[in-house]
Amino acid sequence: MTVVTQQIDSYLESFARFENSAPGSGQGWARSIRQAAITRFSELGFPTIRDEDWRFTSVAPIAQADFKLARDGRFALSSREIGQFTFPGLACSQLVFVNGRYSPELSSLGLLPNGVTVGSLAWFLDNDPDLAEPHLARYADYQQDAFAALNTAFMEDGAFVHIPRGTVLPEPIHLLYISTAAGAPLITHPRNLILADEDSQATIVEDYVSLGSGVHFSNSVTEAVLGQNSVLSHYRLERESKEAFNISTLRFQQGRSSSLASHSVLLGGALMRNNIHPALAGEGCDCLINGLFMATGRQHMDNYMKVEHAGPHCNSRQFYHGILDGRSRGVFHGRIIVHKDAQKTDAKQTNRNLLLSENAQIDTKPQLEIYADDVKCTHGATIGQIDEDAIFYLRSRGIAEESARALLLFAFAGECLQRMKIEPIRKHLEALVTQWSPLGKLLEEAR
């Protein structure tokens, strides 16, 4: 415990140096949010496995490490190095963040309708904070969550997106977060704010990658506010190196009749925590939480879902598939909260897991908290191996055993990918997923 305490001190010292030069430090409200957050972080400390929400995941390697803020480095990256992270065939705006900071040189804006704002949060905090102020740090709960508190205290840069009323974005926005290897382990706190006003529609892709190897820690928070009748598709792709730590919080605030689709494909990181927390606040919201996590080696992937029904007549659907190989460990924590006024809630949660090795492990925990009396909530979790009956069936039709295994493995992954509507994104994710396993080659040959 003493080690942990020391590192908290070092965060406090680091904060003292950071605070005055932070973006938006001239704004009183931003300063006070940061100060409240660091105070709360120092009170909370890092969670331990005695904390119910962290029972299956020890963050001791994070708590004990001495991370440095990646602040002013200018990292010379060429657009060629960025090229490997694009989605082939996808016309989009691409914002690139290198070690947490927006890189205008590497970024490119595509087709954006009038009135749409896409840019660096740091710039807006310094120059044009009025749009952000009513929303920033109002949803992601830094009072309860130490990592959200840490992010909020150190929030510096990330994407700021505003889609005005009635506007439809014709192309997705690809947000690319690159962590580069450096001498000392770096920590970044990407902070994103997405405002989708009434009747607007947008697709946003958050993509976390590493260049080179080395330990780094991405502690990101995204807040998205969906106005009445708006439609937001959000994708999150985690493909950082196997040495990376990644803690991510997605916090969606849904207004009346809004529709959210949140898709996650999680492949990278040594220790990864994926918090997804939509609040269906208005009446008649629709929410899809769709995810695929694939771990191998000693990777640890923890998915913490908190679907909060606050308004009546809302639907939520959660589909999470886990594939675990090697000595990896997976966690799925699916919490559904139905508040007193959320009558006629229809909430469904499914978590299915495939264990490919004897040493892989999954803990899955559904949790329903229902305070309304006229609701429909279902949950189901399965853990299993590849179905040997299905293998035999495929083989009996001439398909070789290894190919049959590949087919079934990627069919399982494919059920999640099928829900992703934008074809170039889905195709590229399919390709990444196929490369994940040596069995993928067989599948490509069969195509």
Added chain:
Amino acid sequence: MLEINNLHVKVGNQKILKGVNLKVNAGEVHSIMGPNGSGKSTLAQVLAGREGYEVTAGEVIYEGKNLLEMPPEERACAGVFLAFQYPVEIPGVNNAYFLKAGLNAIRKYQGLEELDAMDFLPLVKEKMKALEIDELLLNRSVNEGFSGGEKKRNEVFQMSVLEPKLAILDETDSGLDIDALRIVANGVNALRSPDRAIIVVTHYQRLLNYIIPDYIHVLVDGRIVKSGGKELALELENKGYAWVEAEIHTAAPANA
């Protein structure tokens, strides 16, 4: 084409087949009948190569080769097809992709050119029409959410596309209404040819009104206790399996 000699099979500690002998020539249709639990399905599964069955004695020779040494996919490539009693549901794998992968694996093994989608689709659509199967089925996951009858028809559809040399139908008739039964039987009959053999495993005589076998064998307690022509089916229908069982108890030992 197929020669089964003195086949003994165990599942766990239980002896299921206790010396099965059967010879099937090209062009012939054989029916294996018998009461529940007599070992009919075990025989079908063992011929297709399912794991979990231990062959303790005997051999199976298929076209001069030791069938039992071949993995299931090689048996399929060499022309053996099993229509499953309980077809497996495979979510996420679409029927067209599955069937094309199987067909091309078999064609490759036989030294034929693999088919692309342009050649494959007209072929399967024609077969589907004959079996009165909705084309939408091609884009659905294999057997997922199919009714019992749809699953059985899908088996016969696969068979008609893969065109095996030796087809084994394991209780393909069970659970079918009379219309579906007729369609399935037509599909099987369309496959009859001088260079193919078909083994129809069934509990009921009903199917044999539509697929007329050349030979009928009665399997009781892991042995074929009686063989005869198609008229044997009627006799079984009238007298029941108890008649055969009674007969073998009073007659000479069945392994004679």
